[in-house]
Amino acid sequence: MRDVFIAGIGQVPVGEHWETSLRHLGAKAILGAMEDAGVDRLDGLYVGNMLSGPLNQQEHLGALLADFVGQRGIEALKVEAACGSGAAALRVGYAMIVSGLAEIVGVVGLEKMTESRGPETTAALAMAADGDYEADHGVTFVALNALLMNRYMVEHEVSHADFAGFAVVAHANGVNNPNAMFRRPITAEQFVRSGVVASPIGMLDASPIGDGAAAVILASRDVARALKTSRPPVRIAASAFATDALAIHDRSDLLFLDAAARSSHKAYEQAGIRPNDLDLFELHDAFSIMAALSLEACGFAPRGGGVRLAQDGTIALDGRLPISTMGGLKARGHPVGATGVYQVVEIVQQLRGDAGRNQLPNPLWGMAQNIGGSGASIITHILQAPE
Amino acid sequence: MELSRHWRLQNQRYRLVGEVCDTCGVKIFPPRDICPECSKPAQELYTFSGRGEVYSFSTVYNAPAGYEEYAPYTVALVKLVEGPVLTAQLTDLGETEPEIGMPVEMVTRQLRTEGDQGMIVYGYKFRPALAAAV
Ligand SMILES: [Zn+2]
Secondary structure, eight states: OOOEEEEEEEEOOOBOOTTSOHHHHHHHHHHHHHHHHTOSOOSEEEEEOSOHHHHHSOOOHHHHHHHHTTOTTSEEEEEOBTBTHHHHHHHHHHHHHHTTSOSEEEEEEEEOOTTSOHHHHHHHHGGGSOTTTTGGGTOOHHHHHHHHHHHHHHHTTOOGGGGHHHHHHHHHHHTTOTTOSOOSOOOHHHHHHSOEEETTEETTTBOOOOBEEEEEEEEEHHHHHHSSOSSOOEEEEEEEEEEOOSSGGGOSSTTSOHHHHHHHHHHHHHHTOOGGGOSEEEOOOSBHHHHHHHHHHTTSSOTTTGGGGGTSSTTSTTSSSOBSTTOHHHHHOOOGGGHHHHHHHHHHHHHHTOOGGGOOSSOOEEEEEEEETTTTEEEEEEEEOOO | OOHHHHHHTHHHHHHOEEEEOTTTOOEESSOOSBOTTTOSBOOEEEEOOOEEEEEEEEEESSOOTTOGGGOSEEEEEEEETTSOEEEEEBOOOTTOOOOTTOEEEEEEEEEEEOSSSSOEEEEEEEEEOOOOOO
């Protein structure tokens, strides 16, 4: 297998981009990444997106974006795995380079969510669930996470307030990220008092949706080394994808993210590292319960112990395993199909030493984990710092 | 709109018809023709009793399009006595506060309507189990 490197990154701030269309949002991120990498020609373009059909009345994003970034003629396609679409697109781009089918490709995660009415966006997001047996019963995406959280709280005898640390840390880290949607700190008290969306999940458990686009340029070792850029290439040391039952009622164990365990363990093996070797973990904190379950499945805590890491300082920037270092889904924002690429872009910033005031001291290994639906598609990537 | 999709689901929505695996014996809902436990073909129909208990629940305040008029409503994971878990709304709660472990039974209720001229979709919901009428 050939090594794959990230040669360039680009992103737009997550927020409400009323003045910018879907295609231009994506183009900004891609052109930013191409400039960062010092390239003007790609072999292929892979677009991670979930909802451009129902929310933007636009599909066929591969050809559209290739054309609008000056690459008409190249191979280009959209990749969809619900909220995991961004990392799924990265995996496809990775496969193209690893296999030798391409030398340099672009990957963009893109979503534009703020143009629709709230209930329509909520209904569109529910398409990630089982249509006949979950969504038709009025179950929202938030409600699915609420069903997990309620069971977790009862089974492990923890309170809603015990989860506050996830949101508090994410918001503290978002303050210094110019691309974050929320740049204000919150307190544990605000977390507890925030209005209920679907019991027990409150406003401050849930990540905000928004418009966003993030992109990376992937290249083989030889091509990455020859690029006209001062940016050191970052190696993708592992890429792994696993699935679980789509409907949460079909899971063999409701409170264990089997696909997170499978994909993270495959990734540790590929990278040749152990969980404790990681210097940061950009996890999928779409809801605080997801952060807890992800930490448990990836080997950082026993069952029921994930929530403890939110209380003992482990996950803060100066802790043993910093998470959501640029705000995570909770504060940077969660433009669903774009999120997986934002996570990877932020790890590249950390590994290059470009993370500004949130810079970790000389991190060597960073892991990104992007979750589609409530855990049915889970994609894990591990990145290694430049030599 | 989606008439045939809802029509196809009538045996599940109104009668909880699933399957039983004749290799390993596991009861399956919804039907999928392949056993999720042993991956062998499983096509023998099995009608569930409709009795179970609440495995988890959540009250939804921000409803999706098509369900806004019903909010707030309570959704639940219901573990059927035969084994499988399904997702459904709780209904007829009255003053009863739902809790995990609460015995429930299936009833047929309106799931949603599609406007004044649209179809009305019916299906299963679960209510607190009534005392057995002997
Ligand atoms: Zn079987």
